Amino acid sequence: MPRHIRRDNAAISSLVGFVALVIVILIALGIYYALLPRPPAAPLRAEEGDEVLVNYIGTFEGTDLVFDTTLLSVAVDNVSFPKAVSFYGQPIGSAWKEDWGGALFGIGSGTTSPRAVPGFENGLLGMAKGESRTIVVIPEDGYGPMDAQKLVVRQLLEPVPVRERMDATEFRSRYGLFPASGENVSDPIWGWPVTVSVAGDVVTVANSPAPGQIVRPYDAWDATVVSLDDAANGGEGLILVEHNLDPTMTDRVGAKYVGESFYLWQVDLAGGTFTLNWNSQVIGRTLTFRVELIQIIRQ
Structure with a gap:
């Protein structure tokens, strides 16, 4: 009689166990690989043709005085962030800004946003x-x-004539009105009283501050009238004014x-x-900007 092939249950059981183990390992x-943290995608970095929204604080090298910022918190804090005179809202600065919250710049040509100076623009390249x-x-x-x-050097102890002579055109340019004998006006620089006399085409102005008087040149800083000698310099007269200035006031004082x-x-x-210095305060200066990139806009 033919012999039947015997079923090896033990071998089959081992094979099933092996396959099950392989399946468990694969699962x-x-x-594991599904839950394994994947390296983040490379961030978008600013390049030519982009527009970028940034916050920044601009200071002068050597003084660290702030001349511009996009941050309202910096603008209103004059203790932690002392300001240069040309900062927004200062006497020779622009009107106080209302659009806080970042500045939009174009990088390179072909963008509609305004571009910054080259050094600032180049510094933005590669930022994320x-x-x-x-x-x-x-x-x-x-x-x-x-x-x-445009650099004008003056004496800290400055001589000023008591009497000055000029024509009517120069008088109008300086005082903003037509000359008339006996008229009393204020000097546009010193603020002290001036008496006007006219003889033909010659206009004579007589400055008359009081010794010891505190005046404010250009309405920007204090100065003291030290003395007035009405007969000095052949009758022209001499006023000595001491400007109350010191090196800590550089970049902080100015006017128009x-x-x-x-x-x-x-x-x-x-x-x-x-x-x-009659140059704009940023001209000829090394500027330091602390910049944070808020957004990159790429067409």
């Missing part, structure tokens, strides 16, 4: 959203070199005169001089 590996960076902008990559002819802005550039106590 476990699948779960949420990243902060310090950007240093030298004059060549910023607002250009300073015009030395005849529509032009200036600021205090230097005080040399040893040399007895001070320098007024």
Whole structure:
């Protein structure tokens, strides 16, 4: 009789167990790799053609005075963030900003947003959203070199004539009105009283401050009238005025005169001089910007 093939139940059981084990291992590996943290995708970084929204604090190298910012918290805090005179809302600055919350700049050509100076723009390249960076902008990559002819050196103890002579055109340019004998006006720089007399084409103004009087040149800082000698210099007269300035006031003091802005550039106590700078305060300066990138807009 033919012999029947015997079923090996033990072998079958071992095979089933092995297959089940393999399946369990594969499932476990699948779960492991599914739950394994994956490296984040490379962040979007600013490049030419992008528009970027940034917050920044701009300061002058050497003084750390803030001349511009997009952050209202910085703008209103003059203790932690002392301001330069050209900062928004200061005497020679622009009107106080209302649009706080970031500035939008285009990088490179082909964008509709305004572009920053080259040094600032180049510093934005490669930044990612949420990243902060310090950007240093030298004059060549910023607002250009300073015009030395706009630096005016004056004496801390300054001589001023009691009487000055001029024609009617110069008088109108200085005082903003037509001259009339016996008229009393205020000097536009010193603020002290002036008496006017007219003889033909010659207008004579007589300055008459009081010794010891505190005046405010350009309404920007204090000065003291030290003395007045009415007969000095052949009858022209001489007023000596001491400007109450010191080096800590540089970059912090300034004003406008005849529509032009200036600021205090230097005080040399040893040399007895001070320098007024009629350049814009950012011209010829190395600028430091602390920048945070808020958003990248890519077309």
